[in-house]
Amino acid sequence: MLRQLITFQIGEQYLGVDIMAIREIRAWTPTTLLPHSPAFLRGVVNLRGTVLPVIDLSARLGWGLAEPTQRHVIIVVQIASQLNGLIVDAVNDIVSIDGASLQPPPELGADASIRFLEGLVPVEDRMVMILSLDRLAAEMASAPLPEAA
Template identity: 35%
Template sequence: MNHSHQTEVESKDSSRLEYLTFTLGDEHYGLDIMKVREIRGYEPVTKIANAPPFIKGVLNLRGDIVPIVDLRIKFNVGDANYNEFTIVIMLHINDRIVGIVVDAVSDVINMESTDIKPPPEFGVAFDSEYLFGLAPVNDDMIILLNIEKLISSHELGLFDETTMASEG
């Protein structure tokens, strides 16, 4: 009997999105909070020979080999200053876990899908294929990342091949 009410609630909630926001330099970024597994401090990684420069290395996280991606290097923001305040966001994407190094985690924001603007075609320091959109929040603009595209990128495929070759 309650079925029609449930459908109404689902459709009303489907346009609300939650993003974890973080900073890289002076820029504010956001990613789908449903992809976030945990937030940790930076810890030493095992370097992998011939890995792309933005892959800092790997961590053994409870038996999973997790590549650690430095978004500052990936997005040409400048080198990260690794210290006790450096943050790694562990993401669960496409059946794998990947860590991304960010400067700081800011907030969790809720927004309507209609608030998200398409990314511009120019003027972005990194490849716009990794952008999902832009979201105005207060007096700021949050750059929303398409984290699936970023993590399934060609370079991470090369990284997998490198890791397999070094294991064999």
């Protein structure tokens, strides 16, 4: 079965997400910080009257906080009934993959970047990590809040 993905980059890493979860891709907009939110939640933006939480995907995957610039973009995805924005460095292509070519991530323990993956797939000369939005959302709901100072 063929699936269509949007591929994007965080640093030198290539990731993909099912195209049906994408609602829009928008230019970087500075966020409004929320008190006592997890470090990966960079704040919220106004999306045509809706408060949109913006997730630093690099931080959520354990790769460190992004330093967003005007070159960054926010991919607006729908997870269940909730819209979320994901900060990424760049959006690349729409690709079609054969579901049979999707390989499970290797068992490496509880590494943050692995547990959010549905799998890996070769695209041209690189491996693309397919993000599991459901797992990302489930983990966000249970993320610990920072300690009060």
